Amino acid sequence: SQSPVVQVLEPSFLSEALGRMQVSRDAELDPDLARELAVREGIPAVVVGEITPAGRGFVLTAKLVDADNGAALASQRETAADTADVLAALDRLSKSLRERIGESYLSLRADPPLARVTTASLEALKLYSEALRIFQVQGDADRGIALLEEAVRIDPGFAMAWRKLGVERRNQFQSTALVNEALTRAFDNRDRLTERERHLAAGSYYTTVTAEYSKAIAEYERMLDRDPGDAWALNNVAILYGYVRDRERAAATMERAFVADSSTWTAYTNLAIERYRGAGRVDASRDLVARAARRFPGNAAVGLWDVRFAALGGDYAEADSLLGEVAAAHRDDASAQIDAASLRAVLDAARGRLGEHRRKVREFADLVLSHGEPDDVLLAGRWLAWTRLLAAGDPAGARAALAWADGIVDIEDLPFADRAYPERAELEAFLGEPARARSLIDRFEAEADAALARVEEDEVLRARGAIALAEGDPEEAARLYARSDRGPCLICGKLGTALAWESADRADSALAAYEAYLEVRQPNRMYWDQAGLGLSLRRAAELADGLGETEKAARYYAEFVELWKDADAELQPQVEAARARLEDILRERG
Secondary structure (H helix, E strand, O other): OOOOOOOOOOHHHHHHHHHHOOOOOOOOOOHHHHHHHHHHHOOOEEEEEEEEEEOOEEEEEEEEEEOOOOOEEEEEEEEEOOHHHHHHHHHHHHHHHHHHHHHHHHHOOOOOOOOOOOOOOHHHHHHHHHHHHHHHHHOOHHHHHHHHHHHHHHOOOOHHHHHHHHHHHHHOOOOHHHHHHHHHHHHHOHHHOOHHHHHHHHHHHHHHHOOOHHHHHHHHHHHHHHOOOOHHHHHHHHHHHHHOOOHHHHHHHHHHHHHHOOOOHHHHHHHHHHHHHHHOOHHHHHHHHHHHHHHOOOOHHHHHHHHHHHHHOOOHHHHHHHHHHHHHHOOOOHHHHHHHHHHHHHHHHHOOOHHHHHHHHHHHHHHHHHOOOOHHHHHHHHHHHHHHHHHOOOHHHHHHHHHHHHHHOOHHHOOHHHOOHHHHHHHHHHOOOHHHHHHHHHHHHHHOOHHHHHHOHHHHHHHHHHHHHHOOOHHHHHHHHHHHOOOOOOOOOHHHHHHHHHHOOOHHHHHHHHHHHHHOOOOOOHHHHHHHHHHHHHHHHHHHHHOOOHHHHHHHHHHHHHHOOOOOHHHHHHHHHHHHHHHHHHHHOO
16 A cells, blocks of 8 residues: 555455455455456456465565466565564565566556446456447447347346347347347346446336336436436436426436536437437537547447438438448448438438339348348338328338238247337228228237337327228327327327328318427437428428418428429429429419
8 A cells, every 4th residue: 555556445345346246245355356356347467475384484475466367577575584573574575566566567557447247257247348348439239239149148147238238229229029138137137236237227127128217217316316427327317308208307417418428429429319309400419420420430320320410401412422421431330231221211212212212121121131130121111101102192002012021021920029010000000901900909909018018008099090090080090199199209199190180171280280290309200201201391381371371381382392302203293283382372472
């Protein structure tokens, strides 16, 4: 403790570290255990010593040992004539060793501390820590997920690795069944964890597996009671405040999360998302993404967020250009290629380029199938079907799109949680098959467990709304869609509400619903806009026109014409009709 380069660890520090190693907290530190503890905590070297009897005296030895490889960096030896001389010999030994440690100081190199989480396996902990670094800096989801999968293979009880695996699988929109399995494994092992880890495992489980947002919020708030600067808790609870639509707290808490820790690329993009949701300022969000790109060069995920924000600002040409740059720079990154393929498809569809949309959706389907995500092929089929139905008014084409996807992936081969019965049921009802839609919902409700039923509750409401609309009860449909408009998705029920009010001949309510759809600030809205943006602009213009609100109508007609100016030939009659009516309004207004 008299040396400026030596840290004598407190017993409480050692006790906590040993607990995370799943070793008795009062275990004696032999050299091997001390070295492993040092590696975990980012300590470059440890002092190892012994006292050996030699006749009436003693030999005292001490070594400075490299924690990683066990090599002796310095070694000293003293003798004590008898027991009365031991303390003096210790002083001499300590002094000479401190001098040698000082000489060795410049050559000492410690790796950063490994993550302070509970696992008995040093190898699994190294894999987990490397995965965190990859997720936080490089954004290479596939590589990070592979490391976590290896970590839980080595230590099947490694709760924090299971938790992170579930979170990252969810962030990559992978199989719901696999996401839930991982998060449930973490939750089931929480009793062996530290208090902070228990809250993290429970918070992730309640957020994703059971959709019990109030319980999840309580877990993170308890973490913040202990440490108000815990960046993970701040980030996660900010997202949850958004889920329960407490926008003010979400924005303020995400700002706190960024101040607490801006060392990860997601700190920048999550704050950019929150600022967009709050103020709708794409430029401010893109500034944050640009800062992230400078700090984390070569990160594909950051580049893809710049693409999204360019599209949200209506600059599709720039979004196309940026998307090409990201895809070219990350040809070997499967997740980046899949994300890029999905964005290419939906951005074309939003602009009425349905032929390109069809081609690119099929490219996306090939990629996800080769990546082991067959449920996303069915998602691609639904994208095509909705776009053919709503943008082109082509129910036969929509049915053909579903048949194409069904011919590649049999829904019965998927885990139940990946079958998306409610989403398929809503589409079937819009295609004029309410009986088929009802049978899908009945099966879902009969076979889904309580957690999945809670997660899909809003999707079931939307499917029932579509069924009511197909069966001639548009006001009930609007009521069901309005009930579903809650939780994380700000846009999901709005288009159905508008279509229901149109069917009920309630032009004023329909116009308000279309405008609500158009005004939603949801950063991933392009996945709805591929089928709904052109339709909403055109119908908002026509409804406002019919209600005598010509200034509003002109604005929507102009936006629609600009959006679809390069649409496919089959859609150009819609564009020409809108352009002609816009010109009439402008002439009438002088």
